[in-house]
Amino acid sequence: MRSLAFQAAQAQVVGDPYLSDGVDFGDIVLAIVKAIIAFVICLVATMLMVWFERKVVSRLQNRIGPNVSGPFGLLQTLFDGIKLFFKEDNIPAEADRFVFKLAPYLALLPAFLTFTIIPIGGDFNDGKNGSVTIFGRETFLQVADVPVGVLFFLAMSSLGIYGVMLAGWASGSKYPLLGSVRASAQAISYEAALGLALAAVILVTGGLSMNQIVQTQAGAGFGGIIPNFNIIVTGFIPFAVFIIAGTAELNRPPFDLVEAEQELVGGFHTEYSGIRFALFFLAEFMNTVTVGAIIVTLFLGGPAGPAFLGETLGWFTGFIWFFSKLLVFLFIFVWFRATLPRFRYDQLMDLGWKLLIPLSLAWLLVLAGIRVARNDGLNILDSAQADTILVIVASFAILLVGMGLLRAAINNARRERLLAAGLDPREVA
Amino acid sequence: MVDVITFLISGAIVLGGALGVIGFSNPVHAALSLIASFFGVAVVFVIQEAHFLALVQVVVYAGAIVVLFLFVIMLLGVDTAQDLRAEPLVGQRPLGLLFGALLLALTLGGLFLSGPGGDQGAVALSGQESVVRPIDDRSQIEQLGEDLFSRNILAFQATALLLTIATVGAVVLVNNKGGEELVIDEPGLSVE
Numbered sequence: 001m002r003s004l005a006f007q008a009a010q011a012q013v014v015g016d017p018y019l020s021d022g023v024d025f026g027d028i029v030l031a032i033v034k035a036i037i038a039f040v041i042c043l044v045a046t047m048l049m050v051w052f053e054r055k056v057v058s059r060l061q062n063r064i065g066p067n068v069s070g071p072f073g074l075l076q077t078l079f080d081g082i083k084l085f086f087k088e089d090n091i092p093a094e095a096d097r098f099v100f101k102l103a104p105y106l107a108l109l110p111a112f113l114t115f116t117i118i119p120i121g122g123d124f125n126d127g128k129n130g131s132v133t134i135f136g137r138e139t140f141l142q143v144a145d146v147p148v149g150v151l152f153f154l155a156m157s158s159l160g161i162y163g164v165m166l167a168g169w170a171s172g173s174k175y176p177l178l179g180s181v182r183a184s185a186q187a188i189s190y191e192a193a194l195g196l197a198l199a200a201v202i203l204v205t206g207g208l209s210m211n212q213i214v215q216t217q218a219g220a221g222f223g224g225i226i227p228n229f230n231i232i233v234t235g236f237i238p239f240a241v242f243i244i245a246g247t248a249e250l251n252r253p254p255f256d257l258v259e260a261e262q263e264l265v266g267g268f269h270t271e272y273s274g275i276r277f278a279l280f281f282l283a284e285f286m287n288t289v290t291v292g293a294i295i296v297t298l299f300l301g302g303p304a305g306p307a308f309l310g311e312t313l314g315w316f317t318g319f320i321w322f323f324s325k326l327l328v329f330l331f332i333f334v335w336f337r338a339t340l341p342r343f344r345y346d347q348l349m350d351l352g353w354k355l356l357i358p359l360s361l362a363w364l365l366v367l368a369g370i371r372v373a374r375n376d377g378l379n380i381l382d383s384a385q386a387d388t389i390l391v392i393v394a395s396f397a398i399l400l401v402g403m404g405l406l407r408a409a410i411n412n413a414r415r416e417r418l419l420a421a422g423l424d425p426r427e428v429a
Numbered sequence: 430m431v432d433v434i435t436f437l438i439s440g441a442i443v444l445g446g447a448l449g450v451i452g453f454s455n456p457v458h459a460a461l462s463l464i465a466s467f468f469g470v471a472v473v474f475v476i477q478e479a480h481f482l483a484l485v486q487v488v489v490y491a492g493a494i495v496v497l498f499l500f501v502i503m504l505l506g507v508d509t510a511q512d513l514r515a516e517p518l519v520g521q522r523p524l525g526l527l528f529g530a531l532l533l534a535l536t537l538g539g540l541f542l543s544g545p546g547g548d549q550g551a552v553a554l555s556g557q558e559s560v561v562r563p564i565d566d567r568s569q570i571e572q573l574g575e576d577l578f579s580r581n582i583l584a585f586q587a588t589a590l591l592l593t594i595a596t597v598g599a600v601v602l603v604n605n606k607g608g609e610e611l612v613i614d615e616p617g618l619s620v621e
Binding site for chain 1: 455457458461464480481483484485487488491492493496497499500503504569570
């Protein structure tokens, strides 16, 4: 009896169909093949991302960018990589040799591991679960559908910080250390906002598995035309918070204080050269691709979309949808870099703690309130719809009052600090 | 079989990491071993099908708490090698060994003697049965959430209160009124 119930629970928790009936040799081969394919996709995507970023930034700055090696300069990244391979590899005399060598791998691994939980293809139309049949085995087009998928992303993003932090410390030099201390403070500050934005998605999905998140977003939503994507279902705010906090976690402009060239030379990787520097470079761009992919999966339905190539090629349309959505976000990241000036340190902290965290927390509560009103039927007004509207109006009123109170508290604290310092608050703008 | 091999490897990582924490002379290396140890524990949780617990272990302990440790170590500049032969508290090490041995005896005794006839504990020890097996066929997170917000609501609220008190306490301690004057660092201000 017990073991039966246990197996049922497992079958529900572990999503990928090919693992549901025991594991044989073929399953292991399939898992390894999937991991290798994911690794190749990840590397190629990263290489193209470096080229894409250089090319787009060049165009936005009225330059041409790499155009000599290969068609459109596509092979420039490859040649740069080969060059870095053969360059002299310096380890500073003051460095902690073991940690210095370890740090690049600690930066690279989480970036790749996050990619393994992202569904990159499959047909999700008409209630299908996006599985395909390879060699007689039904499987998802993702390396692993971890039962706690979204949390896996959070765990990896919090581990990714170790690479940067230890690199800065192990270099035994001032600027890298400052860079890494900044990095850890920034990561801790923005992780909370990131998590709260994620919680909104989990709330509307009712599960943590990435496959389930895509499944709930498939098909048409309101009016039969507007897609059922979480960006609309969660009301845009979590999406905005996530993309800002995600950029901060990536240490990309405008949040690149970690490696602010004008202040810290190169930040945490100042002392790195040759192949170890290349690994950091790779990790940074791989992270950009993965966070873009995570945003696409969480808020824009990932591979879900109309199968315009017909039923049989449904799985392939999944690929097309996923990569075209991803491209949009990669462009947005590059666009950020080319247009936005870097934040000052206090602005960075203000944005994280005083705006993003309260906003995403309040929004989560509003979403939860609306769900309770819908599911439990409050019976205050005569119809369920009227009840929902009442809850929405009331929540927004409370949200506004709360934000006003927070603003007042922040202003008052600032006033008191200025008074304590013997300054007139009215004169200091 | 796979369970046993995974357990042996992760167990070695847990113990090796724990030994590293007390054995390394450099605090940063000790903190790194602590991460390894936490990771090993997370893998043990995964073997026990406690996926949520495993991930929380990584996010909270390996991801946040050790980052704070390292942050403080780097900020205070205490990242130089310490002499391990010096014993800060007299008799600390023999006492530590003694209590460690007692704790081990207590755990093993509890496992062997638990349940009617004392055989259930032995089953748990052999690893044949998962200790944290799901109670029914809902997902673990659902069960955990329901448990947390119904049966254990008081403990949950008490923890929240405790954390709030700790935060407020930290703010009060930093805000030392009447003590030395703090240097004000307000953006957009030039203090002569």
